[in-house]
Amino acid sequence: MKLTRLSLALLSGVALVSCTATQQQWGLGGATAGGAAGAILGDDTADIVRGAVAGGAAGVGAAVYTENQQGSPAVVNPGQNVIPASPPVAQTRIPTATLTNVPGIVVSPFAPYNKVNVTGFKSGSKARDPYTKTQAHKGIFLVP
Secondary structure, eight states: OOHHHHHHHHHHHGGGBOOOOHHHHHHHHHHHHHHHHHHHHHHHHHHHHHHHHHHHHHHHHHHHHHHHHHHOOOBOOOOOOOOOOOOOOOOOOOOOOOSSTTTTEEEOOSTTOOEEOOOEEEEEEEEEETOOOOGGGEEEEEEO
């Protein structure tokens, strides 16, 4: 019976290896507090082990919750380098061409506002003004 309890405690400790450092620290602190509470309030060794397991789980859970709220990674594989995600890059708005009264022909949103044949392009797809390669977006616009 003692071997089973000892094995359970060791397996609980091994499970923390795949956690982040914060999760390991909080789990160890929770297990210590839970084990102490089990020793004070319990009747036998089983109560100490139960308290340690419950406290460890609570500590890891609290750390995961805190990391998720802060945007930190919650799970790390052993030996994996964690690089925080960079903020999203602000995307520039792609201008939309202007419709004409001729089907398949639009007016480019770039000066000198040439007419461009977009026959076969779906609405919302990207097209290029062949006369405007040096301006913004290299002459790329959205088909209306």
